[in-house]
Amino acid sequence: MRSEAKYIVGACTLTGLITILVYSSEVNIADASNRIIPESIKSSVSDTKSQLWDIVSNFGGSTPGSSKPYIHQNLHPSNLTLVNLTNIKFPINRDICNVSEIGIVTIVHTAIDHQNLRSIIRDTWGNPKIPGVNTRLVFLTGTTEHDDQQARLLDESNTYHDIVQADFHDSYHNLSYKNVFGKMWTSQFCEQAEFIVKTDDDMFLDLYGIYHLSRGLVNTTTTKQAYDNGEFIFCPIFHPMAIIRDPLNKWYVSEEELEGKDYPPYCTGWIYVTNPKTAGRLAEQATKSKFLWVDDAWVTGILVKALGFKHTNMMEWFVMQGERMVLFKSAQNPDIYHRDYIAAPNGNREIAEYLERHARWCYINQCDSNIYKTKLGQQTKKEKYNDELLERFILHNNGYNSP
Missing domain, CATH: 3.90.550 (Spore Coat Polysaccharide Biosynthesis Protein SpsA; Chain A)
Known part of the structure; x- marks a missing residue:
């Protein structure tokens, strides 16, 4: 299992910039603000973020898709071959995919x-x-x-x-x-x-x-x-x-x-x-x-x-450093373009909770990123400038060098 890193997250609110140290074993990072925005472009951000964030905090359920049953009658079929293993058995099998959609x-x-x-x-x-x-x-x-x-x-x-x-x-x-x-x-x-x-x-x-x-x-x-x-x-x-x-x-x-x-x-x-x-x-x-x-x-x-x-x-949405995903997820918002990722290593519960909350917020509010808006390499000059500025700001304030 990969070793856990110490995460240093710069957090910023609409009224002022603060930098906090977040240790995965000591601080509840889900309580941290999700803004990491330099003062030079912070005026572009709307003032509805905190209100919308409350929606996510209270978003405990969702409307499911079709619940029409789709039952697999035989969960232990015979004569299945797995690579070069014949008559493979399933000591544990469940009808997990039991709805039609x-x-x-x-x-x-x-x-x-x-x-x-x-x-x-x-x-x-x-x-x-x-x-x-x-x-x-x-x-x-x-x-x-x-x-x-x-x-x-x-x-x-x-x-x-x-x-x-x-x-x-x-x-x-x-x-x-x-x-x-x-x-x-x-x-x-x-x-x-x-x-x-x-x-x-x-x-x-x-x-x-x-x-x-x-x-x-x-x-x-x-x-x-x-x-x-x-x-x-x-x-x-x-x-x-x-x-x-x-x-x-x-x-x-x-x-x-x-x-x-x-x-x-x-x-x-x-x-x-x-x-x-x-x-x-x-x-x-x-x-x-x-x-x-x-x-x-x-x-x-x-x-x-x-x-x-x-x-x-899929390479533009993948990163091998979990701490980089934490930093970049924290900066996402609907108003300023910044690249985002969909996958990174992690084995820490608190960090997973934090990232899940940000991911859900961005889905609801369609954050301005390469996931929800413009792919990398297709940005306008303004989007590219904001993306590069945010990246330098985030990495510098948290002890990293820009790639």
Whole structure:
């Protein structure tokens, strides 16, 4: 699990600028103001922000999507093949996608003993309150040899009904099985979902922003055609990435396992978005291709290449530093353009609560950012100036250098 960083957040109200130190273990950052705006452009901001923020604070529910039942009668089918494992079984399976309309199903790769991380996700970003939209949360895991761990997992499943387990050993070198398992499960048991979001249990995702971006994807001719054909995957793309040949490296792959110098373009496993039809095709292709344990490179690189389609790039909305996401989310508002992110590493409850609150506020009020308004590279001169000024201001005031 990634180590937690100390977060330094500059907070600003309409009446004056203050800088506060926020330590994830000491201060309730959800109580901090969400403005980080330099005095030189602060006059552009409307005075309704605090009133609108109260709406989010009291926004405890939402209007769900269709509740028409969509029941999967057989949760334990026979003769299923997972990669090269025949007659795969599900020790734990739930009819999680049991309504006819689901906007997003989020598939989280988790380790059996990561109860705390699953709890954080359930209580914060994993169950967004998107008006009129049903979402579903699923934690994927393999099996364990420890009876006490399995018993606790089963108790957790009986309480929250969001865990699915297949009978392969849950280990680092079996991540490709878990990855394809997620594709197989969604294509079999959540086939009516519009989108599948895949991530890991030590991440924060802005599902409000992801849902908004998905609306544009299904309304764009090229990506709509890919979506309909089962050739759709939206992710931060890694390319070129050399195949590691050093036997001492954790990512070592031998020539016997995979020939060549570089992997084909592939997605970071931290976040990608696909759909059930594409997921089903990837799961089927996995039964026909030579196995590789490096799951992201194999499933979203080698298998995608074998199927002959390309990725849609998400890199402008992804950041590898969780503290940077905290800083930039804090600066979002509907009045001044500033870039935003939808995914970053995090395993801290308080920070997840804080980021979820900001994400929900921006969805309701359509913050002026590359999620809700103008993509990076397409900004007006004023938008670009405001974006660069805010970035320099935020990073400088919090001890970082601009990239």
